[in-house]
Amino acid sequence: MKALDEELRGALRRLQPPEGFADRVRQRVESEGRFARHQPTRATGAMRWALAATLVVAAGGGLWYRAEEQRRLQGEEAKRQVLLSLSIAGTKLKAIEMKVNHGEER
Amino acid sequence: MGTALANAELDTAPEPLDAHDFDALIARHQSMVFSIAFHFLQDRSAAEELAQDVFLQLYRHLHNLQSADHVMFWLRRVTAHRCIDRGRRRHFKMRALDGVPEPEAPAVPVDPLLTRRLRSLIGDLPDPARIAVVLRYQEDLTPDEIARVLDRPVATVKSQLQRALKTLREQLVRVIGDPRGYYR
Numbered sequence: 001m002k003a004l005d006e007e008l009r010g011a012l013r014r015l016q017p018p019e020g021f022a023d024r025v026r027q028r029v030e031s032e033g034r035f036a037r038h039q040p041t042r043a044t045g046a047m048r049w050a051l052a053a054t055l056v057v058a059a060g061g062g063l064w065y066r067a068e069e070q071r072r073l074q075g076e077e078a079k080r081q082v083l084l085s086l087s088i089a090g091t092k093l094k095a096i097e098m099k100v101n102h103g104e105e106r
Numbered sequence: 107m108g109t110a111l112a113n114a115e116l117d118t119a120p121e122p123l124d125a126h127d128f129d130a131l132i133a134r135h136q137s138m139v140f141s142i143a144f145h146f147l148q149d150r151s152a153a154e155e156l157a158q159d160v161f162l163q164l165y166r167h168l169h170n171l172q173s174a175d176h177v178m179f180w181l182r183r184v185t186a187h188r189c190i191d192r193g194r195r196r197h198f199k200m201r202a203l204d205g206v207p208e209p210e211a212p213a214v215p216v217d218p219l220l221t222r223r224l225r226s227l228i229g230d231l232p233d234p235a236r237i238a239v240v241l242r243y244q245e246d247l248t249p250d251e252i253a254r255v256l257d258r259p260v261a262t263v264k265s266q267l268q269r270a271l272k273t274l275r276e277q278l279v280r281v282i283g284d285p286r287g288y289y290r
Contacts, residue, residue, distance in 0.1 A: 004275055005243070011224035012244040017140035018154055022132045025161045029128070032162065 128165055131177060136161075138178075138245070139185050145240045146189040148229045156192060160185050182245065183255045186237050193233040220282065227277045235270040238263055 139160050144153035163184060164177075171177050228239060234256075241252045249267065253260040 004271065004278070007220060007224055007278075008228075008239070008243040008274070009246075011221045011228070012141075012145050012240060014137045014141040014244060015144060017136050017157060018150070021136055021140065021154060021157070022129070024154075025132055025136075025158050026129070028158055028162055029165050 125165070125168065128168065131164065132161055135178070135181050139181055141244055142182070142185045142237075142240055143189060145225070145228065145244055146186075146233075146237055147192065148225065152192070156185070156188055160188060179255070182241065182247075186241065186255055189237055190233055193236075223281060224274070224278070227274055227281075230277075231270050231273065234258075235266045238266045239270050239274075242267055 136157065140153055140157040143156040143160075144150060147153050147156065160181065164171075164181065167180070171180055228236060231239060237256065238252055241247045241255060242249075247255065249260055249263045252258075252267075253263045256263065
């Protein structure tokens with residue numbers, strides 16, 4: 001039992017990592033630092049969300065304004081047509097009235 | 107060396123470690139981290155990659171660590187868990203161990219063929235037992251300490267170690283023989 005323990009300790013003794021290991025770790029730390037500087041921070045992330053929300057609100061407002069404008073123009077067109085119809089009807093009534101009056105005079 | 111690590115060595119009031127301590131920590135613990143990874147994975151480049159990942163994670167967590175003992179425990183724990191995760195993701199094929207650098211001459215003479223055979227047999231152990239054996243015989247941890255590192259009950263660790271040793275003994279006797287009952 002003790003023999004196996006000793007053999008295991010021998011087989012599992014600590015080894016040195018490949019040469020330059022520490023330098024490669026430092027390089028990875030530095031490159032991660034550079035990468036992290038270009039990553040969005042929490043503040044820039046919030047600003048992006050705010051900008052996106054503003055764009056959505058602006059686009060929604062624009063669509064709503066356009067729909068309202070279209071409805072107003074349609075209303076004005078309908079009003080103009082009603083007035084035109086009333087005007088035509090008035091003219092016709094006036095012509096009939098003149099005919100009736102002219103008949104009575106005879 | 108940073109103030110925190112110097113304080114930790116002098117046993118003064120602990121304070122969080124910083125980037126200045128990092129180089130000293132790599133120098134001090136690279137052998138331990140690499141060896142745990144190598145003995146578990148039995149693949150030199152995979153072990154180096156894993157060890158680099160561990161130190162990168164250490165760099166990000168430096169501010170949470172306050173003493174040399176805490177760093178040691180944290181490194182063993184993170185390395186062991188990363189090894190187990192890596193083992194779950196892929197099955198490592200045994201590679202020739204000839205390229206592995208041998209350390210300075212050990213105090214006890216070691217038979218290189220037996221060492222190679224033993225490492226190979228350790229590589230065949232199930233992942234949970236293998237990491238327990240590595241921590242027991244590389245790091246000389248007690249079953250209690252291994253249980254804390256691996257987040258396992260002590261009884262589980264003891265049973266895994268016993269079964270692993272039984273398997274290793276049987277395999278070793280079967281492969282190299284034991285006419286004088288040396289391993290029994």
